[in-house]
Amino acid sequence: MSTTPVKVAVTGAAGQIGYSLLFRIASGALFGPDTPVQLRLLEITPALKALEGVVMELDDCAFTTLDSVEIGDDANTIFDGANLALLVGARPRTKGMERGDLLEANGAIFTAQGKALNEVAADDIRIGVTGNPANTNALIAMSNAPDIPKERFSALTRLDHNRALSQLAAKTGSKVADITKMTIWGNHSATQYPDVFHAEIGGRNAAEVVDDRDWIENDFIPTVAKRGAAIIEARGASSAASAASATIDAARDWLHGTPEGDWASMAVVSDGSYGVPEGLIYSYPVTTSNGDWEIVQGLEIDEFSRGKMDATAAELVEERDAVKELGLI
Numbered sequence: 001m002s003t004t005p006v007k008v009a010v011t012g013a014a015g016q017i018g019y020s021l022l023f024r025i026a027s028g029a030l031f032g033p034d035t036p037v038q039l040r041l042l043e044i045t046p047a048l049k050a051l052e053g054v055v056m057e058l059d060d061c062a063f064t065t066l067d068s069v070e071i072g073d074d075a076n077t078i079f080d081g082a083n084l085a086l087l088v089g090a091r092p093r094t095k096g097m098e099r100g101d102l103l104e105a106n107g108a109i110f111t112a113q114g115k116a117l118n119e120v121a122a123d124d125i126r127i128g129v130t131g132n133p134a135n136t137n138a139l140i141a142m143s144n145a146p147d148i149p150k151e152r153f154s155a156l157t158r159l160d161h162n163r164a165l166s167q168l169a170a171k172t173g174s175k176v177a178d179i180t181k182m183t184i185w186g187n188h189s190a191t192q193y194p195d196v197f198h199a200e201i202g203g204r205n206a207a208e209v210v211d212d213r214d215w216i217e218n219d220f221i222p223t224v225a226k227r228g229a230a231i232i233e234a235r236g237a238s239s240a241a242s243a244a245s246a247t248i249d250a251a252r253d254w255l256h257g258t259p260e261g262d263w264a265s266m267a268v269v270s271d272g273s274y275g276v277p278e279g280l281i282y283s284y285p286v287t288t289s290n291g292d293w294e295i296v297q298g299l300e301i302d303e304f305s306r307g308k309m310d311a312t313a314a315e316l317v318e319e320r321d322a323v324k325e326l327g328l329i
């Protein structure tokens, strides 16, 4: 239990993910009922008025864990002393838009925010990137923050991980709580590889419990990988409440640790593990404790998995090369 307030910066705070995320953080979902939270909310100038309205609503909730709220459009002011920065603000993908189109639009945002974090964040800063294209945005922020250890940056693949848990539970008639060791490899995009071959259901190998290779290859993997597009198609807007929930899950596990006997999926800087090019922000199975993560080592990778893991790495190499060409990293 800590009574020292935690400073949590959230960007894109007036957006649709923000509208769910801020209330969860303020109510103690991330740090528990005894830790006061100071919210630092960054928006672009035209969105500040809407953000004032969100702050009025935060006030009206009378959360006992919410110590203070500061809003603004200057990253150096808002990130000052931040212990955790959740970089959500970005331009969301709209119907028919490909992720590559987003690289340039978002590059400028994450260059500036990486620099500001480097200047003013607290020494223990952890940075989680939700805004798309999340892996490459995290790479841009990381590359523009040379004084912050690279391990402090991650991109969100927890939503994909949670989607995979839910699909697998539905298929096998099991409970999400019975499933462990799910893995999302690679990019938060349609090339991601949701891997059930190392997952377990009630301690048994998940692929064996499923016993339906066709479902794994032709239903499960594409359903999870294309779920974001399916939500956009159905809702006319990208995932918001589920993305906020996954952002909380990811930050909570990072700061407070993964449960014994389980792991989480997190896109983190590659050290070359599993043959992934060093320096990419690639989603791995990780265990965490006290704000540090470690890539789960020693998993056997068969030819099918190898192909999928390499394909998503190749997409990230392309994204990296594109932003390099734009001078963003």
Ligand SMILES: NC(=O)C1=CN([C@@H]2O[C@H](COP(=O)(O)OP(=O)(O)OC[C@H]3O[C@@H](n4cnc5c(N)ncnc54)[C@H](O)[C@@H]3O)[C@@H](O)[C@H]2O)C=CC1
Binding pocket: 011, 012, 013, 014, 015, 016, 017, 018, 042, 043, 044, 047, 088, 089, 090, 091, 092, 093, 109, 129, 130, 131, 132, 133, 134, 156, 157, 159, 160, 188, 238, 239, 240, 243
């Ligand atoms: N990694 C993941 O699993 C997921 C990622 N996303 C991504 O999250 C991002 C946010 O999504 P939504 O909240 O739905 O979008 P939104 O458009 O509702 O909100 C984004 C907010 O960011 C703000 N913003 C833009 N530039 C900014 C800057 N430089 N500084 C601060 N704020 C800035 C905008 O004014 C806007 O209020 C999008 O990129 C979306 O694609 C969405 C779902 C899942």
Ligand SMILES: O=C([O-])CC(=O)C(=O)O
Binding pocket: 092, 093, 132, 159, 227, 228, 229, 231, 238, 239
């Ligand atoms: O697909 C999108 O643009 C939104 C997103 O990242 C997701 O829902 O996974």
